[in-house]
Structure formats: structure tokens, C-alpha cells
Amino acid sequence: MLLIGYLGPSGTFSEQAALSYFNNLNEYExxxxxxxxxxxxxIDRGEILKGVVPIENSIEGAVNTTVDMLAFEVNLNIQAEIVIPVRHYLLGYKEFAFNEITQVLSHPQAIAQCRNYLHTHMPKAEMVFTSSTAEAVREVASKKSPRAAVGTLLAAKKYGLSVLDSDIQDTKQNETRFVVLGKEEGKKGDKCKTSLVFSTENKPGELYRILNIFSLWDVNMTKIISRPSKTKLGEYVFFIDLEGHVLEEDMKNALMMVQRKTSFYKLLGSYEIIE
Structure with missing residues (x-):
């Protein structure tokens, strides 16, 4: 049985992403x-084979813990990308009406993503932050009381709560990008992406010169973010996503030039996009 980790507890969007990718539960645990x-x-110590973690949300942006650890703390490859639509549900006991609910529990990001709905429908309820949406559902399910949780349909089924309302997120185009991580390199698929992190010398125009390399080789950059280098105030590293795979000639040539011209370079993975 191959061990696959995900950001818990059970009932999170991370578990949902893991189930969609590792769907043969006779082979994976x-x-x-x-x-x-x-x-x-x-994963880095070899205690489990692979893991599934969030790396970016369409509203909240990058998951900094994931990108920082991939850059500085572990040697892992991104092996695949999975995008999960974020659908938030109001969960609780049907015995209580909306105007009776005194507390709403969830992860701070989930509360933020449902701010307008919660303010409109239960303005007097106290917002209580938990470590995850699944933990909020577990806590509400532990005692029948006028409380509700913002969580997933998967968590509602696992902990036996009723769906009081569906799709309560303020922005309907809310998606989270998850990545499958492991020691091995990712496979080439029909649609691929390459991710890397680098830093440049602190000179005028250095970042432009690096990015211009991708233009010269006709490689499309889909994202760039900066993060502190953790060495000195004012110094940053840059994370970028590119369309294509390192096995493609133009990508290979572009990355060779970038590696020669950067002061720090780390390829985070070249991998398939699961749709």
C-alpha cells in the first residue's frame, strides 16, 4: 500500500484533490x-511517497508556506497540478433557524471568502476561526447547538451535518490550485507547466534581462510572484510558472540561459496539468 499525504484533517479541499488524483484506494492509503x-x-524524509498541498488560491493568492518550503527547505518535485473549484457550504443542524445561530466556525480564509453572505444572513453571529474548514465541521458536529460551520460537502458527509445553504462564497469563480509533490520528476502530459524559483544580482534591469530570455525563446510565462530571500532585508526571490515542459527544446534552451545568468536557481518541477 502506497502512502499519500494531504493537508488534513479529513474533509478538507486537500483531501478532495487527493481523492480526485489518487482514486484507486486499493493501491493508495x-x-x-x-x-x-x-x-x-x-515526503522529503521518505516517510510517505507523495503529498497533495494547496499552492495558490484565485482570491487569496499564493500559499506562502508551500512556495517558501519548496524553495528553501525541501528537495521535492511538483509532479502534477490539480485545480479544485472552491464551493463553500453552510453546515449545521436543521433544528435551528438562521436567526438562532450564535456562532459560525471556519478557517479564516473561508470566513473571508463568504464575508458578504455571512454579514447579510447572520449579522449578529460571532465568527470563530479554526485551523481548517474540516475542524470547524467536526467541532460543530460534536454538540447539537445553534452553531454553524463553513465547510465542504465531503466534511458534511463525514461528520453527519446537514447542508443549510450551498455555494455561499461571495465570488463564484473561486478556485484553489493543488500540487502533487514527490521525489521523482513529473511526467509529460498533453498540457504541461514548469515552475522555478530564482534570484538575480541587485543591479538595474537584471530581472528584465532574465524575463526577456523567455520572450526570445517564445516561452509563455503565466505567473510571477516575489518572496523575501530570508537572507537580507530588501532581497527577494522570484517564483515563475511557464507553459510547457523541460523536454521541449525551446523550454530547455531558455532554462539553460536563465540558470547561467541567475545568482540562485532551482527548478521546482515540470509536470502535467490535470483537468
């Missing part, structure tokens, strides 16, 4: 981890 750090370190 899914194991929840309490934090992204615990999960990535377990």
Missing part, C-alpha cells in the same frame, strides 16, 4: 497531516 510543514518534511 491517504494520510492527513496537521500542517503543510509536517507533510512536506514527511
Amino acid at each position: 491517504l494520510i492527513p497531516f496537521p500542517t503543510i510543514q509536517d507533510l512536506l518534511q514527511a
Whole structure:
């Protein structure tokens, strides 16, 4: 049985992403981890084969713990990308009406993504933050009381709560990008992406010169973010996503030039996009 980790507890969007990718449960055993750090370190030490973690949300942006650890703390490859639509549900006991609900529990990001709905429908309810949406559902399910949780349909089924309302997120185009991580390199698929992190010398125009390399080789850059280098105030590293795979000639040539002209370079993976 191959061990696959995900950001727990059971009932999270991470488990949903893991189930969509590792769907043969006769071959894989899914194991929840309490934090992204615990999960990535377990893969790095070889305690589990692979892991599934969030790396970016369409509203909240990059998941900094994931990108920072991939850059500085572990040696893992992104092997695949899975994008999960984020659908938030209001979960609780049907015995209580909306105007009776005194508390709404969930992860801070989930509360933020449903801010307008919660303010409109239960303005007097106290917002209580939990470590995850699944933990909020578990807590509400533990005692029949006028409380509700913002969580997933998967968590509602696992903990036996009723769906009080569906799709309560304020922005309907809300998606989270998850990545499958492991020691091996990712496979080439029909649609691929390449991710890397690098830094440049602190000179005028250095970043432009690096990025111009991709234009010269006709490689499309789909994302760039900066993060502190963790060495000195004012110094940054840059994470970029590119369309294509390192086995493609133009990508290979572009990355060779970038590697020669950067002060720090790390390929995070070249991998298939699962749709």
C-alpha cells in the first residue's frame, strides 16, 4: 500500500484533490497531516511517497508556506497540478433557524471568502476561526447547538451535518490550485507547466534581462510572484510558472540561459496539468 499525504484533517479541499488524483484506494492509503510543514518534511524524509498541498488560491493568492518550503527547505518535485473549484457550504443542524445561530466556525480564509453572505444572513453571529474548514465541521458536529460551520460537502458527509445553504462564497469563480509533490520528476502530459524559483544580482534591469530570455525563446510565462530571500532585508526571490515542459527544446534552451545568468536557481518541477 502506497502512502499519500494531504493537508488534513479529513474533509478538507486537500483531501478532495487527493481523492480526485489518487482514486484507486486499493493501491493508495491517504494520510492527513496537521500542517503543510509536517507533510512536506514527511515526503522529503521518505516517510510517505507523495503529498497533495494547496499552492495558490484565485482570491487569496499564493500559499506562502508551500512556495517558501519548496524553495528553501525541501528537495521535492511538483509532479502534477490539480485545480479544485472552491464551493463553500453552510453546515449545521436543521433544528435551528438562521436567526438562532450564535456562532459560525471556519478557517479564516473561508470566513473571508463568504464575508458578504455571512454579514447579510447572520449579522449578529460571532465568527470563530479554526485551523481548517474540516475542524470547524467536526467541532460543530460534536454538540447539537445553534452553531454553524463553513465547510465542504465531503466534511458534511463525514461528520453527519446537514447542508443549510450551498455555494455561499461571495465570488463564484473561486478556485484553489493543488500540487502533487514527490521525489521523482513529473511526467509529460498533453498540457504541461514548469515552475522555478530564482534570484538575480541587485543591479538595474537584471530581472528584465532574465524575463526577456523567455520572450526570445517564445516561452509563455503565466505567473510571477516575489518572496523575501530570508537572507537580507530588501532581497527577494522570484517564483515563475511557464507553459510547457523541460523536454521541449525551446523550454530547455531558455532554462539553460536563465540558470547561467541567475545568482540562485532551482527548478521546482515540470509536470502535467490535470483537468
